[in-house]
Amino acid sequence: MRLLESLVVNSNRSRDTAVEVVDVCKSFPKVRALDHVSLRVEQGEFFALLGPNGAGKTTLISILAGLTRADSGSAKIMGFDTVSRYREARSNLGVVPQELVFDPFFTVRETLALQAKYYGVVGADAWIDEILHHLDLTGKANTNMRALSGGMKRRVLVGQALVHKPPVIVLDEPTAGVDVELRQNLWTFIKRLNGEGHTIILTTHYLEEAEALCNRVAMLKGGRIVALDTTANLLRGMSGITVQVSADAVPPRWQARGSVQASGAFGFTLSGYPELETLLSAYREANIVVREMKLGEADLEQAFLKLTSRESSAAEAA
Amino acid sequence: MSDAIESNVAQRAGGRVSVGGSSFALGPGFKALFYKECLRFWKVAFQTIVAPVVTTLLYLLIFSHVLESNVKVYDGRVAYTAFLIPGLVMMAVLQNAFANSSSSLIQSKMMRSIIFVLLPPITSFELFCAYVFGAMVRGLAVGLGVWLITFPFVGAAAAVPQHPLWVIGFAAGGSAILGTLGLIAGIWSEKFDHLAVFQNFIIMPLTFLSGVFYSIHSLPAFWQGLSHFNPFFYMIDGFRYGFFGIADVSPWRSLAVVGFFVVALSAIALRMLATGYKLRQ
Numbered sequence: 063m064r065l066l067e068s069l070v071v072n073s074n075r076s077r078d079t080a081v082e083v084v085d086v087c088k089s090f091p092k093v094r095a096l097d098h099v100s101l102r103v104e105q106g107e108f109f110a111l112l113g114p115n116g117a118g119k120t121t122l123i124s125i126l127a128g129l130t131r132a133d134s135g136s137a138k139i140m141g142f143d144t145v146s147r148y149r150e151a152r153s154n155l156g157v158v159p160q161e162l163v164f165d166p167f168f169t170v171r172e173t174l175a176l177q178a179k180y181y182g183v184v185g186a187d188a189w190i191d192e193i194l195h196h197l198d199l200t201g202k203a204n205t206n207m208r209a210l211s212g213g214m215k216r217r218v219l220v221g222q223a224l225v226h227k228p229p230v231i232v233l234d235e236p237t238a239g240v241d242v243e244l245r246q247n248l249w250t251f252i253k254r255l256n257g258e259g260h261t262i263i264l265t266t267h268y269l270e271e272a273e274a275l276c277n278r279v280a281m282l283k284g285g286r287i288v289a290l291d292t293t294a295n296l297l298r299g300m301s302g303i304t305v306q307v308s309a310d311a312v313p314p315r316w317q318a319r320g321s322v323q324a325s326g327a328f329g330f331t332l333s334g335y336p337e338l339e340t341l342l343s344a345y346r347e348a349n350i351v352v353r354e355m356k357l358g359e360a361d362l363e364q365a366f367l368k369l370t371s372r373e374s375s376a377a378e379a380a
Numbered sequence: 381m382s383d384a385i386e387s388n389v390a391q392r393a394g395g396r397v398s399v400g401g402s403s404f405a406l407g408p409g410f411k412a413l414f415y416k417e418c419l420r421f422w423k424v425a426f427q428t429i430v431a432p433v434v435t436t437l438l439y440l441l442i443f444s445h446v447l448e449s450n451v452k453v454y455d456g457r458v459a460y461t462a463f464l465i466p467g468l469v470m471m472a473v474l475q476n477a478f479a480n481s482s483s484s485l486i487q488s489k490m491m492r493s494i495i496f497v498l499l500p501p502i503t504s505f506e507l508f509c510a511y512v513f514g515a516m517v518r519g520l521a522v523g524l525g526v527w528l529i530t531f532p533f534v535g536a537a538a539a540v541p542q543h544p545l546w547v548i549g550f551a552a553g554g555s556a557i558l559g560t561l562g563l564i565a566g567i568w569s570e571k572f573d574h575l576a577v578f579q580n581f582i583i584m585p586l587t588f589l590s591g592v593f594y595s596i597h598s599l600p601a602f603w604q605g606l607s608h609f610n611p612f613f614y615m616i617d618g619f620r621y622g623f624f625g626i627a628d629v630s631p632w633r634s635l636a637v638v639g640f641f642v643v644a645l646s647a648i649a650l651r652m653l654a655t656g657y658k659l660r661q
Contacts, residue, residue: 090661127499130661149501157499163492167420179412180500222496 079141080105080230080261081126086135088121095121096132097285103263105229108256110272111265112366113282119265120160123234127157139230153181156223160234162215164207170194170218171203174225181226193221196251198244213240220248231255232263237271249275269366281366305330305338308354313344409502410510417514421480428476428518433525436472440464440530443593453595454626462534465527466620467592472526473551474615477519477558478583481511485566486575498660504653508563508646515559520551546622546631553638554615560645567652567659586612596628611641
């Protein structure tokens with residue numbers, strides 16, 4: 063498609079910094095939202111910003127977008143400081159906000175055209191047509207924003223973030239409320255943008271999405287970065303397998319390691335497949351019949367839970 | 381097509397966009413926001429233009445019918461209905477200029493769609509000009525509508541101003557003041573209740589007590605003196621001077637007061653926008 067050809071913003075995929083955050087702190091009354099956060103995202107990366115509610119993800123994004131001012135520290139987009147060179151920084155950034163916001167006076171096309179003009183993009187009709195096509199909104203181009211479903215409004219927000227072709231795109235929970243099929247279409251589209259050189263920063267509650275899409279991950283908790291590494295390294299740190307066993311009891315020697323799952327099965331985290339044989343031997347020796355067994359490999363969700371719980375324990379110990 | 385867009389976005393170097401221009405230049409962001417502000421009220425023109433014209437017409441029908449033969453203004457040199465019309469026109473200009481910028485701001489804040497104008501590289505000066513000029517356009521459009529519809533009441537000869545430049549100057553200055561005040565009110569307000577305080581306890585009393593319906597010379601000395609502290613009085617008196625060549629105070633004095641408030645309120649609004657007061661955390 064011409065869309066993707068025209069979206070090439072940095073085809074040489076140089077490893078210059080797209081986003082740089084240095085020692086940023088931000089406090090609100092009664093809460094420290096960000097506590098000395100530093101991170102760097104290189105151009106062309108697909109980067110995930112993960113964390114539980116209240117971790118500081120949206121505050122960090124707001125600082126990048128100029129919607130919130132940091133108490134200390136600095137943030138740069140494509141080398142431009144978000145305060146002293148805010149016009150350049152904002153021109154290089156597209157943000158899909160978490161909240162489902164829209165202007166009720168305008169149609170989908172008017173909304174996109176206005177947003178393009180705010181950034182100085184003129185003669186964008188064909189470009190807007192292509193965005194509408196890729197977001198499956200062509201049939202709704204002349205529909206008022208009020209008449210759209212939640213998922214459609216979300217896609218218009220994505221379109222608004224892309225309409226000035228920013229090299230850096232931040233997606234704050236972009237698939238919340240979007241059905242499965244459209245979510246897949248959206249990710250296909252975003253992946254192709256990334257493939258064309260756009261830097262993507264994503265926050266999501268769907269950790270499997272982050273695992274499948276992102277090269278690197280930062281995990282935030284309580285306003286601090288608790289992990290910042292490649293997705294592969296984080297998963298490597300979670301070597302082992304999980305097993306869920308449906309049986310009437312747990313062998314005596316394994317009772318300390320078993321936990322009751324929501325399904326009623328007993329869950330175990332094992333170092334690897336050799337230990338699985340040990341577990342099954344224990345069941346045979348104890349004459350406990352295993353009715354069903356499910357195996358799972360370590361995923362980002364486990365890494366996330368492990369890292370965030372480790373951080374909680376450290377905080378409590380301190 | 382894409383190349384054409386590319387060249388208009390800004391200068392791209394190594395994949396990044398750079399932007400030029402000084403803080404007081406009016407760039408594409410201003411044009412877009414100004415256009416959006418006008419489009420916004422134009423889409424609901426029946427509510428934003430026709431309705432206030434009709435309401436003002438009702439004022440004219442009632443007050444001119446009841447008071448025409450009972451009230452003498454400017455020692456009888458001007459008929460009461462003719463006297464009333466410039467006051468009503470200016471009242472409509474002022475109220476609608478305030479309504480436009482204040483409602484646009486508070487609505488977009490309440491619905492969080494304000495983010496769409498805070499994310500782009502629009503300067504605070506551009507934001508200020510776009511909202512105020514949008515408010516002026518609506519105020520002047522309603523004022524023009526009111527003026528045109530009152531022709532049959534006094535005849536074209538009496539309705540045409542003697543000094544059009546004064547009329548244009550005070551209409552522009554008054555709408556700029558109220559557009560700016562609406563911007564300040566919209567930024568300051570956190571809910572529609574707050575805005576109602578502005579409208580009901582500041583704008584409405586100051587408008588009604590500004591000499592729209594009477595000459596301040598018909599008031600007791602105390603109230604006459606008090607009226608001189610009401611900036612709305614100067615806007616309406618100066619505007620009326622443009623129609624009849626007669627006014628309660630010198631039009632130059634009125635112009636000075638209007639000029640002072642344009643500058644003072646603009647400085648406050650620009651400061652609020654530059655610091656992100658109640659807009660950026």
